[in-house]
Amino acid sequence: SQQGEEDPQALSIQEGENATMNCSYKTSINNLQWYRQNSGRGLVHLILIRSNEREKHSGRLRVTLDTSKKSSSLLITASRAADTASYFCATDPRSGGYNKLIFGAGTRLAVHP
Amino acid sequence: SAVISQKPSRDICQRGTSLTIQCQVDSQVTMMFWYRQQPGQSLTLIATANQGSEATYESGFVIDKFPISRPNLTFSTLTVSNMSPEDSSIYLCSGSVTSYNEQFFGPGTRLTVL
Numbered sequence: 001s002q003q004g005e006e007d008p009q010a011l012s013i014q015e016g017e018n019a020t021m022n023c024s025y026k027t028s029i030n031n032l033q034w035y036r037q038n039s040g041r042g043l044v045h046l047i048l049i050r051s052n053e054r055e056k057h058s059g060r061l062r063v064t065l066d067t068s069k070k071s072s073s074l075l076i077t078a079s080r081a082a083d084t085a086s087y088f089c090a091t092d093p094r095s096g097g098y099n100k101l102i103f104g105a106g107t108r109l110a111v112h113p
Numbered sequence: 114s115a116v117i118s119q120k121p122s123r124d125i126c127q128r129g130t131s132l133t134i135q136c137q138v139d140s141q142v143t144m145m146f147w148y149r150q151q152p153g154q155s156l157t158l159i160a161t162a163n164q165g166s167e168a169t170y171e172s173g174f175v176i177d178k179f180p181i182s183r184p185n186l187t188f189s190t191l192t193v194s195n196m197s198p199e200d201s202s203i204y205l206c207s208g209s210v211t212s213y214n215e216q217f218f219g220p221g222t223r224l225t226v227l
Binding site for chain 2: 041
Protein backbone atom coordinates (compact mmCIF):
# COMPACT_ATOMS: atom_id res chain seq x y z
CA SER A 1 0.00 0.00 0.00
CA GLN A 2 1.15 3.53 -0.60
CA GLN A 3 2.83 5.34 2.25
CA GLY A 4 1.81 8.83 1.27
CA GLU A 5 -1.34 10.65 0.49
CA GLU A 6 -1.29 13.96 -1.28
CA ASP A 7 -3.78 16.73 -1.43
CA PRO A 8 -5.21 18.24 -3.34
CA GLN A 9 -5.46 15.63 -6.09
CA ALA A 10 -5.72 18.45 -8.61
CA LEU A 11 -4.95 22.16 -8.44
CA SER A 12 -5.69 24.84 -11.03
CA ILE A 13 -4.20 28.31 -10.68
CA GLN A 14 -3.23 31.38 -12.72
CA GLU A 15 0.32 32.29 -13.64
CA GLY A 16 1.97 34.31 -10.91
CA GLU A 17 0.01 32.69 -8.10
CA ASN A 18 1.54 30.38 -5.52
CA ALA A 19 0.78 26.65 -5.48
CA THR A 20 0.84 24.57 -2.31
CA MET A 21 0.72 20.80 -2.28
CA ASN A 22 0.60 18.64 0.81
CA CYS A 23 1.80 15.13 1.55
CA SER A 24 1.00 12.95 4.54
CA TYR A 25 2.63 9.66 5.43
CA LYS A 26 2.20 6.91 7.97
CA THR A 27 5.51 5.62 9.32
CA SER A 28 8.83 7.05 10.46
CA ILE A 29 11.06 8.13 7.63
CA ASN A 30 14.71 8.82 6.85
CA ASN A 31 13.83 11.49 4.31
CA LEU A 32 11.14 12.71 1.96
CA GLN A 33 11.65 13.63 -1.69
CA TRP A 34 9.55 15.63 -4.12
CA TYR A 35 9.40 14.92 -7.85
CA ARG A 36 7.80 16.49 -10.92
CA GLN A 37 6.46 14.53 -13.88
CA ASN A 38 5.47 16.15 -17.14
CA SER A 39 2.86 14.36 -19.27
CA GLY A 40 3.72 10.81 -18.25
CA ARG A 41 7.44 11.18 -18.85
CA GLY A 42 10.28 10.46 -16.44
CA LEU A 43 10.42 11.97 -12.99
CA VAL A 44 12.51 15.03 -12.27
CA HIS A 45 14.00 15.15 -8.78
CA LEU A 46 13.14 18.46 -7.13
CA ILE A 47 14.32 18.32 -3.55
CA LEU A 48 15.18 15.96 -0.69
CA ILE A 49 14.50 16.90 2.91
CA ARG A 50 15.96 14.82 5.72
CA SER A 51 13.98 13.84 8.79
CA ASN A 52 16.00 16.22 10.99
CA GLU A 53 15.31 19.20 8.71
CA ARG A 54 12.24 21.39 8.88
CA GLU A 55 12.51 23.52 5.76
CA LYS A 56 14.48 23.66 2.51
CA HIS A 57 14.52 26.03 -0.40
CA SER A 58 15.51 25.62 -4.00
CA GLY A 59 14.82 28.52 -6.33
CA ARG A 60 11.04 29.05 -6.34
CA LEU A 61 10.46 25.89 -4.33
CA ARG A 62 10.01 25.72 -0.58
CA VAL A 63 9.54 22.40 1.19
CA THR A 64 8.59 21.94 4.82
CA LEU A 65 8.57 18.79 6.90
CA ASP A 66 6.72 18.20 10.17
CA THR A 67 7.66 14.76 11.47
CA SER A 68 5.35 15.10 14.48
CA LYS A 69 2.40 15.40 12.10
CA LYS A 70 3.95 13.11 9.49
CA SER A 71 3.36 15.68 6.79
CA SER A 72 5.22 17.76 4.22
CA SER A 73 4.30 20.61 1.94
CA LEU A 74 5.70 21.85 -1.37
CA LEU A 75 5.21 25.52 -2.20
CA ILE A 76 5.88 26.82 -5.69
CA THR A 77 5.99 30.61 -5.73
CA ALA A 78 5.21 32.84 -8.70
CA SER A 79 4.04 29.90 -10.78
CA ARG A 80 4.54 29.67 -14.54
CA ALA A 81 2.73 27.76 -17.25
CA ALA A 82 5.82 25.52 -17.47
CA ASP A 83 5.14 24.36 -13.90
CA THR A 84 2.11 22.46 -15.19
CA ALA A 85 2.84 18.86 -14.23
CA SER A 86 2.12 16.16 -11.69
CA TYR A 87 3.99 16.41 -8.41
CA PHE A 88 4.76 13.40 -6.23
CA CYS A 89 6.15 13.02 -2.75
CA ALA A 90 8.14 9.90 -1.94
CA THR A 91 9.20 8.69 1.47
CA ASP A 92 12.21 6.62 2.44
CA PRO A 93 10.83 4.56 5.36
CA ARG A 94 13.05 4.03 8.37
CA SER A 95 12.11 0.36 8.46
CA GLY A 96 12.34 -1.88 5.41
CA GLY A 97 15.98 -2.89 5.36
CA TYR A 98 16.96 -1.27 2.10
CA ASN A 99 16.59 1.97 0.23
CA LYS A 100 13.11 1.77 -1.23
CA LEU A 101 10.90 4.79 -1.91
CA ILE A 102 7.16 4.80 -1.44
CA PHE A 103 5.25 7.28 -3.57
CA GLY A 104 2.14 9.26 -2.85
CA ALA A 105 -0.75 9.48 -5.29
CA GLY A 106 0.39 12.82 -6.67
CA THR A 107 -1.08 16.27 -7.28
CA ARG A 108 -1.90 17.40 -10.82
CA LEU A 109 -1.07 21.09 -11.13
CA ALA A 110 -2.38 23.19 -14.00
CA VAL A 111 -1.04 26.74 -14.35
CA HIS A 112 -3.02 28.88 -16.78
CA PRO A 113 -1.46 31.82 -18.65
CA SER B 114 22.42 14.19 -9.84
CA ALA B 115 22.80 11.15 -12.08
CA VAL B 116 22.38 10.53 -15.78
CA ILE B 117 20.03 7.64 -16.46
CA SER B 118 18.92 6.48 -19.89
CA GLN B 119 16.37 3.89 -20.93
CA LYS B 120 15.44 2.20 -24.14
CA PRO B 121 13.13 1.77 -25.82
CA SER B 122 11.26 4.96 -24.99
CA ARG B 123 8.02 3.35 -26.07
CA ASP B 124 6.73 0.20 -27.68
CA ILE B 125 3.50 -1.40 -28.79
CA CYS B 126 3.44 -5.15 -28.32
CA GLN B 127 1.11 -8.04 -28.91
CA ARG B 128 -0.24 -10.04 -25.99
CA GLY B 129 1.74 -13.16 -25.16
CA THR B 130 5.07 -11.66 -26.22
CA SER B 131 7.90 -10.33 -24.03
CA LEU B 132 9.76 -7.03 -24.01
CA THR B 133 13.15 -6.28 -22.49
CA ILE B 134 13.82 -2.74 -21.28
CA GLN B 135 17.38 -1.54 -20.82
CA CYS B 136 18.61 0.97 -18.28
CA GLN B 137 22.05 2.57 -18.30
CA VAL B 138 23.25 4.73 -15.40
CA ASP B 139 26.38 6.72 -14.79
CA SER B 140 29.00 5.55 -12.37
CA GLN B 141 27.72 7.56 -9.39
CA VAL B 142 24.77 5.24 -8.87
CA THR B 143 24.99 2.63 -6.13
CA MET B 144 21.56 1.01 -6.11
CA MET B 145 19.14 0.54 -9.02
CA PHE B 146 15.38 0.07 -8.94
CA TRP B 147 12.53 -0.67 -11.33
CA TYR B 148 9.09 0.93 -10.96
CA ARG B 149 5.77 0.60 -12.75
CA GLN B 150 3.31 3.44 -13.27
CA GLN B 151 -0.08 2.30 -14.46
CA PRO B 152 -2.23 4.79 -16.40
CA GLY B 153 -3.23 7.71 -14.22
CA GLN B 154 -1.58 6.18 -11.15
CA SER B 155 1.46 6.75 -9.00
CA LEU B 156 4.66 4.72 -9.05
CA THR B 157 4.94 1.26 -7.53
CA LEU B 158 8.28 -0.39 -6.87
CA ILE B 159 8.70 -3.68 -8.74
CA ALA B 160 12.12 -4.70 -7.46
CA THR B 161 15.62 -3.69 -6.48
CA ALA B 162 18.17 -4.78 -9.06
CA ASN B 163 21.16 -6.36 -7.34
CA GLN B 164 24.49 -6.57 -9.08
CA GLY B 165 25.41 -10.15 -9.94
CA SER B 166 22.57 -11.75 -8.00
CA GLU B 167 18.82 -12.17 -8.08
CA ALA B 168 16.70 -9.05 -7.76
CA THR B 169 14.69 -8.36 -4.62
CA TYR B 170 11.01 -8.28 -5.55
CA GLU B 171 8.19 -6.43 -3.84
CA SER B 172 4.96 -8.09 -2.83
CA GLY B 173 2.84 -8.78 -5.89
CA PHE B 174 5.73 -9.01 -8.34
CA VAL B 175 7.44 -12.26 -9.28
CA ILE B 176 10.60 -13.17 -11.12
CA ASP B 177 8.84 -15.29 -13.74
CA LYS B 178 6.80 -12.30 -14.87
CA PHE B 179 9.45 -9.59 -14.42
CA PRO B 180 12.93 -11.11 -14.70
CA ILE B 181 15.62 -8.55 -13.92
CA SER B 182 19.34 -8.63 -14.52
CA ARG B 183 22.13 -6.35 -13.39
CA PRO B 184 25.38 -7.78 -14.72
CA ASN B 185 27.45 -4.77 -13.63
CA LEU B 186 27.14 -1.55 -11.62
CA THR B 187 25.83 0.62 -14.44
CA PHE B 188 23.46 -1.56 -16.48
CA SER B 189 20.20 -3.37 -15.79
CA THR B 190 17.38 -4.92 -17.78
CA LEU B 191 13.75 -5.57 -16.96
CA THR B 192 11.77 -8.06 -19.03
CA VAL B 193 7.99 -7.99 -19.05
CA SER B 194 7.04 -11.57 -19.92
CA ASN B 195 3.96 -13.08 -21.49
CA MET B 196 2.36 -9.66 -21.71
CA SER B 197 -1.33 -8.89 -21.41
CA PRO B 198 -3.14 -5.55 -21.85
CA GLU B 199 -2.99 -5.12 -18.05
CA ASP B 200 0.79 -4.71 -18.38
CA SER B 201 0.31 -1.47 -20.33
CA SER B 202 2.18 1.03 -18.16
CA ILE B 203 5.19 3.25 -17.96
CA TYR B 204 8.22 1.37 -16.64
CA LEU B 205 10.92 3.47 -15.00
CA CYS B 206 14.34 2.66 -13.67
CA SER B 207 16.01 4.72 -11.00
CA GLY B 208 19.35 4.91 -9.27
CA SER B 209 20.33 6.19 -5.86
CA VAL B 210 23.47 8.27 -5.65
CA THR B 211 23.95 9.25 -2.04
CA SER B 212 23.79 7.66 1.37
CA TYR B 213 20.47 9.52 1.75
CA ASN B 214 18.92 7.39 -1.02
CA GLU B 215 18.47 10.38 -3.30
CA GLN B 216 16.96 8.67 -6.34
CA PHE B 217 17.05 9.86 -9.92
CA PHE B 218 14.90 8.46 -12.67
CA GLY B 219 15.27 7.56 -16.29
CA PRO B 220 12.85 8.93 -18.91
CA GLY B 221 10.65 5.82 -18.72
CA THR B 222 9.42 3.27 -21.25
CA ARG B 223 5.79 3.60 -22.28
CA LEU B 224 4.46 0.13 -23.03
CA THR B 225 1.16 -0.57 -24.75
CA VAL B 226 -0.02 -4.16 -25.04
CA LEU B 227 -2.73 -4.93 -27.58
